Amino acid sequence: MPELPEVQTTVEGLKTTIVGHAIENVRVVGNSQKILRSHDHGAFSAIVVGAKITNVSRRAKNIVLDLSNVHTIVIHMRMSGHLLVTSDKQRVTSDGKWEGVAKTDPLGDPKNQFIRVIFGLSGGKQLAFSDLRKFGTIDVYKTDAAKKHLQEKYGPEPFDKKLTSERFLQMLKSKKTAIKPLIMDQSFIAGVGNIYADESLWRAKIHPLTPANLLASAQAKALLEAIRTVLKKGITLGGTSIDDYRQPNGQKGRFGEVLKAYSRHGQPCPRCGTIMQRIVVGQRGTTFCPHCQKRP
DNA sequence: AACGACACCTGGAGGC
DNA sequence: TGCCTCCAGGTGTCGT
Numbered sequence: 001m002p003e004l005p006e007v008q009t010t011v012e013g014l015k016t017t018i019v020g021h022a023i024e025n026v027r028v029v030g031n032s033q034k035i036l037r038s039h040d041h042g043a044f045s046a047i048v049v050g051a052k053i054t055n056v057s058r059r060a061k062n063i064v065l066d067l068s069n070v071h072t073i074v075i076h077m078r079m080s081g082h083l084l085v086t087s088d089k090q091r092v093t094s095d096g097k098w099e100g101v102a103k104t105d106p107l108g109d110p111k112n113q114f115i116r117v118i119f120g121l122s123g124g125k126q127l128a129f130s131d132l133r134k135f136g137t138i139d140v141y142k143t144d145a146a147k148k149h150l151q152e153k154y155g156p157e158p159f160d161k162k163l164t165s166e167r168f169l170q171m172l173k174s175k176k177t178a179i180k181p182l183i184m185d186q187s188f189i190a191g192v193g194n195i196y197a198d199e200s201l202w203r204a205k206i207h208p209l210t211p212a213n214l215l216a217s218a219q220a221k222a223l224l225e226a227i228r229t230v231l232k233k234g235i236t237l238g239g240t241s242i243d244d245y246r247q248p249n250g251q252k253g254r255f256g257e258v259l260k261a262y263s264r265h266g267q268p269c270p271r272c273g274t275i276m277q278r279i280v281v282g283q284r285g286t287t288f289c290p291h292c293q294k295r296p
Numbered sequence: 297a298a299c300g301a302c303a304c305c306t307g308g309a310g311g312c
Numbered sequence: 313t314g315c316c317t318c319c320a321g322g323t324g325t326c327g328t
Contacts, residue, residue, distance in 0.1 A: 003321065034304090061322080078322050080306085114306085133305045135322070177298070186323080194321055242321065243308090262321090283301075285320085 002077045004191030005234025007061050013248030014056040017085045021121040022052045029096035032116035038139035060154040060190035072146035074139045080244040081136030086126045106250030154190040165221040172212040180208035181282035195262045200226040202261035207295045
């Protein structure tokens with residue numbers, strides 16, 4: 001599910017709510033042990049319980065929780081995961097049910113009912129991981145190992161100032177692969193997934209199957225700017241909640257209301273009115289405007 | 297090295 | 313209503 005803006009929105013929500021709190025216990029609901037990937041439940045608890053959360057940050061689509069005991073928890077929400085934080089008088093029971101939450105409360109939203117892992121925090125707060133499809137992962141590493149791993153595994157962050165349009169063009173020149181799967185490749189550039197890829201390519205007027213090395217300098221520049229623009233807008237609007245994503249308070253993001261391309265096949269292009277088409281690229285549904293985004 | 301196919305899970309939507 | 317098939321925002325692995 002979540003791409004960079006959703007992860008960033010989550011991180012910002014967690015920063016103001018859970019930093020400074022200690023982890024008192026970790027519960028796994030039902031048959032969800034595999035979400036704790038690096039360690040089994042007992043070993044994971046033994047490492048994190050008693051430690052204080054000192055910082056929350058993001059690298060690529062990972063949520064990074066630094067702990068006071070030189071360990072770091074790395075959470076990946078994959079397709080349908082999201083993190084929720086309880087406020088006063090709200091509670092998740094050990095079987096994943098909400099208490100003190102009305103159906104009309106954002107936390108009462110049906111998409112917030114798939115609680116798989118619960119962190120009990122000091123002060124009576126809870127951090128709950130809801131994930132319908134159970135694809136999400138929660139790992140813990142020693143902090144230096146975590147930082148090294150996160151640094152090496154992923155490509156540049158889209159907002160990194162060192163990622164100039166010249167450098168981006170250079171990166172594209174060495175790849176013959178189609179541009180859409182390339183910008184979704186996290187080792188090429190971090191944070192772009194299917195929604196923001198479609199949006200960026202539409203904005204930059206580039207056909208998703210264009211071989212990367214055929215992009216002209218002006219197109220590379222336009223694409224990098226488009227990626228930055230759509231990601232920034234996604235963050236401003238609290239992410240895209242097409243289906244499963246929710247903010248830590250349970251609310252939906254609003255970027256879905258302003259999508260120009262993603263999932264709009266059969267509807268007119270907002271720029272030229274041509275009916276938008278759907279194709280499959282790299283096994284992913286892809287929507288584009290056949291008039292604005294011409295194949296080279 | 298690069299690319300495609302598939303697996304991992306579960307629920308919702310749409311067709312018949 | 314009930315059953316069936318398809319679809320989903322991501323990524324790891326395995327095969328060619």
